[in-house]
Amino acid sequence: MIGNKSTLQLIGLVVLVAVIDCTAAQLNPDPCAGTTTQSFLPHPTNCTLYISCYEGVGYEVSCPPGYFFNVTATQCDVKEGEGCPASCPPDGIAFLPDPAGRCEFYVICIGGVEIPDQACAEGLYFDVTLEECNFPNATNCINNPCSTDPAEPQPEYHPSDTDCTHYILCLAGEPIERTCPPNLHFDPVELKCVVGPCPDPNAPVDPPPI
Numbered sequence: 001m002i003g004n005k006s007t008l009q010l011i012g013l014v015v016l017v018a019v020i021d022c023t024a025a026q027l028n029p030d031p032c033a034g035t036t037t038q039s040f041l042p043h044p045t046n047c048t049l050y051i052s053c054y055e056g057v058g059y060e061v062s063c064p065p066g067y068f069f070n071v072t073a074t075q076c077d078v079k080e081g082e083g084c085p086a087s088c089p090p091d092g093i094a095f096l097p098d099p100a101g102r103c104e105f106y107v108i109c110i111g112g113v114e115i116p117d118q119a120c121a122e123g124l125y126f127d128v129t130l131e132e133c134n135f136p137n138a139t140n141c142i143n144n145p146c147s148t149d150p151a152e153p154q155p156e157y158h159p160s161d162t163d164c165t166h167y168i169l170c171l172a173g174e175p176i177e178r179t180c181p182p183n184l185h186f187d188p189v190e191l192k193c194v195v196g197p198c199p200d201p202n203a204p205v206d207p208p209p210i
């Protein structure tokens with residue numbers, strides 16, 4: 001596996017020059033199982049995220065930059081919401097997502113001490129479930145491209161940075177990943193799904209007309 005937990009633990013131990021037993025903070029893969037109505041649940045480790053339950057399936061959603069999930073209001077707010085869990089557990093070692101929602105970064109916690117701004121290797125994202133760096137399309141992380149300006153037209157559409165058959169739908173500043181129908185891909189210029197396979201990124205570019 002890419003950037004495995006043993007490597008991340010070694011980094012943490014070198015930083016604090018200490019040997020501490022590892023306590024893994026697990027993310028429930030299906031916290032919405034059994035629910036029949038749409039609801040919003042707090043994320044177990046990151047206050048900038050929340051879990052959206054729809055038809056018994058949970059989807060991890062990022063709040064806009066600078067916002068936190070307010071447990072009481074069940075919506076993103078500009079201040080940390082009531083009941084927002086602490087980032088770092090008081091004991092052991094844990095690896096948490098970046099509080100600013102940057103997919104390429106993570107936080108090491110050792111004995112309740114945060115070591116922020118740890119970067120994955122180039123091209124990798126932090127995987128919350130595995131607590132290690134992984135290929136972007138194997139994680140649930142979405143770098144939030146959505147605007148928080150109410151003057152911006154709604155909804156917004158953005159290309160996915162991991163798969164050209166996917167796109168990001170922004171509703172009220174919140175990113176939701178969607179998939180184009182079969183045999184279509186998302187055109188970043190037209191901002192819609194179009195017929196045909198994904199373009200070859202290595203294909204030669206035609207020179208502009210003279």
